[in-house]
Amino acid sequence: xxxxxxxxxxxxxxxxxxxxxxxxxxxxxxxxxxxxxxxxxxxxxxxxxxxxxxxxxxxxxxxxxxxxxxxxxxxxxxxxxxxxxxxxxxxxxxxxxxxxxxxxxxxxxxxxxxxxxxxxxxxxxxxxxxxxxxxxxxxxxxxxxxxxxxxxxxxxxxxxxxxxxxxxxxxxxxxxxxxxxxxxxxxxxxxxxxxxxxxxxxxxxxxxxxxxxxxxxxxxxxxxxxxxxxxxxxxxxxxxxxxxxxxxxxxxxxxxxxxxxxxxxxxxxxxxxxxxxxxxxxxxxxxxxxxxxxxxxxxxxxxxxxxxxxxxxxxxxxxxxxxxxxxxxxxxxxxxxxxxxxxxxxxxxxxxxxxxxxxxxxxxxxxxxxxxxxxxxxxxxxxxxxxxxxxxxxxxxxxxxxxxxxxxxxxxxxxxxxxxxxxxxxxxxxxxxxxxxxxxxxxxxxxxxxxxxxxxx
Amino acid sequence: xxxxxxxxxxxxxxxxxxxxxxxxxxxxxxxxxxxxxxxxxxxxxxxxxxxxxxxxxxxxxxxxxxxxxxxxxxxxxxxxxxxxxxxxxxxxxxxxxxxxxxxxxxxxxxxxxxxxxxxxxxxxxxxxxxxxxxxxxxxxxxxxxxxxxxxxxxxxxxxxxxxxxxxxxxxxxxxxxxxxxxxxxxxxxxxxxxxxxxxxxxxxxxxxxxxxxxxxxxxxxxxxxxxxxxxxxxxxxxxxxxxxxxxxxxxxxxxxxxxxxxxxxxxxxxxxxxxxxxxxxxxxxxxxxxxxxxxxxxxxxxxxxxxxxxxxxxxxxxxxxxxxxxx
Numbered sequence: 209x210x211x212x213x214x215x216x217x218x219x220x221x222x223x224x225x226x227x228x229x230x231x232x233x234x235x236x237x238x239x240x241x242x243x244x245x246x247x248x249x250x251x252x253x254x255x256x257x258x259x260x261x262x263x264x265x266x267x268x269x270x271x272x273x274x275x276x277x278x279x280x281x282x283x284x285x286x287x288x289x290x291x292x293x294x295x296x297x298x299x300x301x302x303x304x305x306x307x308x309x310x311x312x313x314x315x316x317x318x319x320x321x322x323x324x325x326x327x328x329x330x331x332x333x334x335x336x337x338x339x340x341x342x343x344x345x346x347x348x349x350x351x352x353x354x355x356x357x358x359x360x361x362x363x364x365x366x367x368x369x370x371x372x373x374x375x376x377x378x379x380x381x382x383x384x385x386x387x388x389x390x391x392x393x394x395x396x397x398x399x400x401x402x403x404x405x406x407x408x409x410x411x412x413x414x415x416x417x418x419x420x421x422x423x424x425x426x427x428x429x430x431x432x433x434x435x436x437x438x439x440x441x442x443x444x445x446x447x448x449x450x451x452x453x454x455x456x457x458x459x460x461x462x463x464x465x466x467x468x469x470x471x472x473x474x475x476x477x478x479x480x481x482x483x484x485x486x487x488x489x490x491x492x493x494x495x496x497x498x499x500x501x502x503x504x505x506x507x508x509x510x511x512x513x514x515x516x517x518x519x520x521x522x523x524x525x526x527x528x529x530x531x532x533x534x535x536x537x538x539x540x541x542x543x544x545x546x547x548x549x550x551x552x553x554x555x556x557x558x559x560x561x562x563x564x565x566x567x568x569x570x571x572x573x574x575x576x577x578x579x580x581x582x583x584x585x586x587x588x589x590x591x592x593x594x595x596x597x598x599x600x601x602x603x604x605x606x607x608x609x610x611x612x613x614x615x616x617x618x619x620x621x622x623x624x625x626x627x628x629x630x631x632x633x634x635x636x637x638x639x640x641x642x643x644x645x646x647x648x649x650x651x652x653x654x655x656x657x658x659x660x661x662x663x664x665x
Numbered sequence: 666x667x668x669x670x671x672x673x674x675x676x677x678x679x680x681x682x683x684x685x686x687x688x689x690x691x692x693x694x695x696x697x698x699x700x701x702x703x704x705x706x707x708x709x710x711x712x713x714x715x716x717x718x719x720x721x722x723x724x725x726x727x728x729x730x731x732x733x734x735x736x737x738x739x740x741x742x743x744x745x746x747x748x749x750x751x752x753x754x755x756x757x758x759x760x761x762x763x764x765x766x767x768x769x770x771x772x773x774x775x776x777x778x779x780x781x782x783x784x785x786x787x788x789x790x791x792x793x794x795x796x797x798x799x800x801x802x803x804x805x806x807x808x809x810x811x812x813x814x815x816x817x818x819x820x821x822x823x824x825x826x827x828x829x830x831x832x833x834x835x836x837x838x839x840x841x842x843x844x845x846x847x848x849x850x851x852x853x854x855x856x857x858x859x860x861x862x863x864x865x866x867x868x869x870x871x872x873x874x875x876x877x878x879x880x881x882x883x884x885x886x887x888x889x890x891x892x893x894x895x896x897x898x899x900x901x902x903x904x905x906x907x908x909x910x911x912x913x914x915x916x917x918x919x920x921x922x923x924x925x926x927x928x929x930x931x932x933x934x935x936x937x938x939x940x941x942x943x944x945x946x947x948x949x950x951x952x953x954x955x956x957x958x959x960x961x962x963x964x965x966x967x968x969x970x971x972x973x974x975x976x977x978x979x980x981x982x983x984x985x986x987x988x989x990x991x992x
Contacts, residue, residue: 384920384951403952403990410920410951411990 210285210294211260215275218247218254219575225249225256226274227281232264238284245281251542251578252571256281263287266295381408388413441526443519450523454639464518465638468597469646473657475613475628481660496613496630497587498558502663503656504608505529505549505557508583511649515582516640517603523640524603532581532601533561535568542568543601545581554663585610595631605637606646630657667850672842674816675705678823678854679743683713686741689827692719692728693745693782702747703783703842729755729780733762736778736832743827746782749798749836755780756801763832764807779826781835783842784812785877785927789971792963797928799876802834803904803937809858810905812836814879816846818902821856829858838877859903861911867897870985871915873938874925875901878976882925885981896985904934912938913946920951921988925981930958952988957981 215225228246232238243255244264258264262284269281283291379396381389385408389396392413399416401408446454458465478499485492508515508529517524531549534541544564546557567573586598589612598609611631618627632653636646656662669677683689690713695702697710697720710718721728725746732742746752752759759780766776786795803810809831813819819837826833848854864879865886872882879900886896899915901908916922922942924935939954960974986992 382951383947384949387948409990 209260210265210283210289210291211258211262212280212294213244213256213258213282213284215247215269215277215279215281216256217277218256219249219251222249222251222277224274224276225254227256227269227271228253229271230267234264234267236264238262238264248571251575252573258284260284262289265289265291268295379408380405382410385409385413392417440528441524443522443524445522450639453642458639464600464602466600466635467638467643467646468633468635469643469650470595470631470633471650471654472629472631473654474618475630475657478657478660479613479628492555494554494558496589497610498554498561499660499663500587500610500630500657501531501533501546501549501557501561501585502552502554503653503660504583504585505531505546505552506663507649507653507656509550510652511645513645514606514636514641514649516605517582518605518637518640519603523605526582528582530580530582532578532584532604533564534584534586534598535565537569537571542573542578543581543584544568544573544578547580583607589613589630595633597633598635600635600637602637605640607635609633609635666847668845669816669848670842671813671816671819671837671844671846672703672705674820674846674848675823675837676707676709677848678820678827679706680709680712682824682827683709683717686827687717688739689741689743690717690719690735691743691745692721692732694721694723694728694747696720696745701745703839705837705842706745725751725753725755726758729758730762732778732780733758733766733776736763736776737766737774739775741777741779741827743779743781746780748794748839749782749784750794750796752780752782752798759802759808759832759834760805764805767831768807775830776832777830779823779833779835781823781826781837783839784836785838785840786959786964786971786975787839789966789968790964791966795964795971797836797926797959799836799904799926800928800932800934802836803934807832808905809833809903810836811858811903812876813856813902814838814841814864814874814876814900816844817848817854818856818862818900820848821854822858822902824853824855825858828855833858836876841877841880844880856902859906859908861899861901861903861908863897863911863915864900865896865898867895867919869895869919870897870921870923870988871912871919872896872898872923872925872981872985873901873912873915873935873942874898875904876927878925878927881976881978881981884978885985888978888982889985894985894989894991901938907938907941909941909945912941916942916946917949920949921985922946922950922954923957923981923984923988924954925957925976926959927976928959929961930956931961933958952990955984955988957984 218225225247228248230245232244238244238258238261240258240261242258244258245256247254247256263286264282265285266283267281268283269275275281283294285291380401381396382403386396388410389399394413394416396408399408399412402412403409475496478496482494482496482499485494512525512527515526515529528548529550531546532543533546534543544567546552546560546564549557552560564573564577581601581604584601584604584607586607587610588596589610592612594614595611596609598607600607609632613628613630615626616629617624618629620627632650634646634650679691683691691706691709696706697715697718700707700710706718729744732744735742746755763776763778763780766774784799785797799810799812802808809826809829811822811826811833813822823835826835865883867886872885874882879898882898886898889896897915897919899911924938926933926935928934930936933956935956935958939956942954943950957976957980959976962974965971965974983992
């Protein structure tokens with residue numbers, strides 16, 4: 209049985225992949241799970257693995273070439289298996305578009321059903337010396353793809369697993385219901401099953417479609433999965449006022465009505481703390497950014513109202529803090545996540561941030577390492593940027609842009625002195641965060657950075 | 666268009682084929698002087714003489730073997746079993762000789778012959794004489810198996826069976842012999858082997874069946890129609906080779922299948938049909954395939970118990986409602 213190797217969605221947002229390097233040659237034996245090639249996604253270089261075993265018979269994509277998710281890039285088959293049809297059929301159409309073609313074939317066969325049978329029966333009668341055998345279905349003898357017999361293709365990673373693997377939360381559904389749901393773009397999770405044991409059957413799909421349940425393409429905002437488990441957050445339905453604010457402000461300013469809060473913090477004590485720690489030895493050396501991240505995480509734990517996701521029909525407030533940090537990489541940027549940053553010591557944050565940044569620059573981050581942030585920071589201080597605004601990464605609802613620490617003249621209790629100062633600007637999604645809400649968070653952050661001993665409190 | 670009985674349709678087929686080809690002859694218990702245990706061969710001794718309508722002793726293995734030998738030298742025998750219950754004695758000739766000779770001789774020995782007789786339960790013939798054998802026979806590569814459910818199909822399939830160059834099993838029905846149906850008089854009636862027929866069109870559920878159970882499916886479909894459920898009846902007519910396209914076409918239309926068979930469930934032919942459906946029509950199914958069959962017990966003699974053991978329209982209706990999620 210031949211196995212198609214298709215360009216898989218190796219990151220949640222990947223639409224196409226560039227084949228960096230083949231690790232197997234044509235003619236090589238491959239086992240299921242073995243790495244066939246390195247593929248560059250929009251985020252990182254990932255491994256494309258075999259979903260079946262046999263011989264890598266044909267490679268259909270050259271190194272350096274790009275293919276959309278779902279496109280056939282290679283064929284694994286037995287050494288002597290005829291793969292002409294597979295190879296001829298592949299290369300162009302992404303797998304998910306193959307369905308309508310199959311349907312057409314099926315329909316044609318239905319119409320032609322009677323005549324093929326007659327032919328087969330007559331043939332059987334004509335073959336005198338041949339012992340009669342069960343008639344092979346006519347549609348299997350032709351070149352057309354049989355209905356309901358799509359060649360096994362690896363499940364694209366974008367397809368939501370129906371079963372978490374432990375059987376819990378499993379949606380029961382008839383094969384037909386699954387097919388219909390797929391064709392109509394319905395998520396079975398949103399369909400109520402009325403069959404035995406809650407099985408979703410044809411009539412349930414029809415009812416869902418009649419009720420206008422035809423799913424829209426999922427909004428970008430809802431796509432990024434938060435590593436959220438029950439208890440890690442609370443979902444709050446939108447109040448009418450919240451709805452109106454959301455609608456009115458979106459009309460005014462793009463899909464995410466953003467406003468900006470800028471504050472300047474005195475960083476003198478953070479500087480003193482850092483100097484003291486550096487003097488204690490290399491093992492205690494932390495960067496200003498590490499201290500700011502620790503302070504932001506701690507402040508977020510106190511202000512869940514800015515540690516939230518906008519989910520379209522509700523707001524998800526997190527009681528864990530997963531802090532995204534924007535990292536500049538060659539020709540782009542990526543936002544790896546320090547999970548549970550509020551519960552980590554400064555040294556842990558420092559070490560993790562350093563490692564994540566390095567792996568980001570090497571393009572070796574795993575998808576789970578750059579998804580699931582509840583709030584992000586972006587620091588351009590090292591470039592001497594005094595002040596800037598950052599763009600919110602949905603479904604997150606805020607991002608903090610951190611400028612450079614600079615010595616400036618300030619009025620301190622009536623006396624003009626120079627102090628180390630740092631300007632931050634918080635971009636806020638007004639659908640979730642109001643001006644005063646964001647301001648209160650920055651107030652807390654100011655207290656922490658101006659009195660860093662609070663971080664050990 | 667003439668309305669004739671299933672019995673007379675078979676009689677017409679036998680006579681027409683014996684007139685058409687003088688290598689064809691009929692042999693079995695009581696086929697000649699007695700005019701057939703069920704009068705299927707009525708008038709044939711008079712018409713064709715005792716060289717071609719041969720009465721045998723009560724020796725199923727013996728005359729089946731004589732038939733095999735005759736086929737090997739180029740004749741085209743029709744072996745009548747008084748019932749397929751008696752044919753058990755002859756199964757060695759059917760399975761090991763008739764079914765294998767073409768294969769084992771590389772086609773050097775011809776084996777154009779027909780084994781025919783009533784199959785399945787009649788009324789109160791008790792455990793030994795109320796059995797349906799299609800699952801046993803369709804199991805054997807090298808045999809073709811047909812099970813006509815109507816007079817038209819009985820005539821058309823028997824004629825095709827006689828003309829076929831392979832050994833063909835014809836499963837008739839004692840309870841079918843007196844049923845009547847349209848069979849055209851002045852045209853040749855031949856039903857190709859391996860071709861099912863949709864006996865009733867419907868959109869809600871497919872009854873897949875054959876032989877006597879076509880009548881049961883019809884009764885069930887009538888009852889369902891009163892509840893606005895449109896059942897489709899696919900009469901396989903030939904079990905081997907099975908018309909898989911007809912099954913797939915119907916199931917893809919109705920999304921639900923009930924397989925009706927006369928025999929027991931374990932390793933029954935209906936299991937083979939259900940296997941095909943789940944494998945080839947998986948994405949079309951809205952419910953698991955349900956089978957209706959005889960209860961897995963020797964057929965009781967007592968009338969009430971026999972009725973309870975047999976598959977009937979009531980059970981077929983219940984099965985249809987089950988796959989329709991109506992109960």
